Amino acid sequence: MPYNRRDFIQTLALAGAALPLRSFALPAKEWEIHCFSKPFQWMDYGLLCETFAAAGLTGVDYTVRPDGHVLPEKVTTDLPKAAAAARKAGLKTALMTTAIRDAQEPYTAAVLKAAAKEGIQFYRMGWYDYQKGKPLLSSLQACAQQLKGLRTLNRELNIRASYQNHAGVRVGASVWDLYEMIKDTDTAYAGVQYDIRHATVEGANSWPLGLELVRPHINTLVIKDAKWVEQNGKYILQNTPLGEGMVNFPAFFKKVKELNIHVPISLHLEYELLSRQEETLPAAQKQQIVLKKLQKDVQTLRGMLAATGL
Template sequence: MNRREFIGTTLAGSAAFTLQAMPTIPTADTPKIFVFSKMFQWIEGYDQLAETIAGLGFNGIDLTVRPGGHVLPERVEEDLPKAVEAFKKHKLEIPMMVTATLEADALNERILKTAKSLGIKHYRMGWYPYDLKKSIPAQMEANAVKLKALAQLNEKYGMIGQYQNHSGNYLGAAIWDIQQILQKINSPYLGCQYDINHATYEASGSWQTGFELIAPHVKSIAIKDFVWEKKNNKWVKEGCPLGEGLVNWPKYLEMVKQHGLITPITMHYEYPLGGAENGAKKLTISSQELLSAMKKDLVIFKQWWAEAKL
């Protein structure tokens, strides 16, 4: 499929879906919403990527600048400017990126320096796993040292690093541990990318308490939903379209608004979508089917945001 055929198929299909199935929604109070680029590893070329994002209706992209991503870390000086230029041509933004950053080393400094020169200010870092055979407080302290060094590097380039509260045996999954570290470091250049999906998974009955703790440090929010499913006699977490899962969206968005969190919003898709949800290079469903599902979730979220109480 050549470039013109690709764009005609994907964007025309998406537009048709929008006209036939999507309701008109209020937009006055809608913040800018970006999409995690992991979903688009099947697209070759930054220009095609930008055209596809424009057709979906996002304000831009949360770009992967990490091993296997749209920009490889070792090629950041060559490729990140190309991506930014392609998105500018389509009047889209790249305000944030997803990295594997865990230390203030030379390679990560190159990434931050290049991003800053291109107007990118936000980045998500990697995760620190816990070794359950070792002291948790000692590991927290060791990771706090790394995070403080990153905060200093971030300040040098005016970047804002964000640690995601990813579920599992990671720093931040329980919220209180990363909150303590961020409070102690106390830097405007270091914060949390709050993920309500992972927070609900880890603390279904007390996520509100955790959110109140971390809210002063939230620099961006990630949007996605999940359900519990029983597989091989075990309960497992499975992603699902927005509104079909366990996340209490009305309450969560009400709290986001009450805290006045004007932060970048990144939409993620972690349910079966032809492999795109796992960063596949080749889809097992049509691109039109994929883009229609993504558009549907975006419209739903905008509607929820408009309806959320202050």
């Protein structure tokens, strides 16, 4: 079924009617809240941006990578279309998520040049792997050189790399290794995209130390939530809406305030947005379902920021 603007306006009316009026009384001042586009890749640029605008977001964090919203090989034609859709909806495109790890990779220059033309200021990088057979510190030094190799291109285009701490065994999982890799890198051209969900998974009680360590390098934040659940005798991570998982957001935002961190936020919705049955519904109905969930997370986040005095 084709989806048009009248359908969208009707959807907004239905979604808005379900929301308490008090939710709009929590304006966290001057915080830019963008949203990661990965869970919404079934939407075209126009529908995505209209949905994000209706949810009260500041901007779009597009995936510009293989299997992303914008494919690297089509970046010169498709990224301007994506950015135009954002502008039409009144949204910013200050952030994007890429797979870039090295200045010499095939699409690095093309992606960054196209991004700079559209006013994108920060790009999340791909993750580095530890090199097999080499000492960990030696491997980190090699990664640092790759990161520094992006400096010239970043300086030329006035754009900054952001390396995300991500739970697991890749570089940056523990945050302390991320600091070792990035400590001597010019913060004007590369920094850290700090993810409190992944930091909590790796250091349930010690994450404040890692946050303080990399604080001078943080140029963006990722906000999402998760919890451990038992399944078939094993504990696995289950992503959740904000405030329903194990991330201690009051403590986190208190620390953010204490350290005077004020950077763009990328909100991630990694939990199930549509059931298998719902995925078969027409676009208008699917959009209404995910919009309500997105609005709830945006309002929860703004409430958390306001409650901390941020």
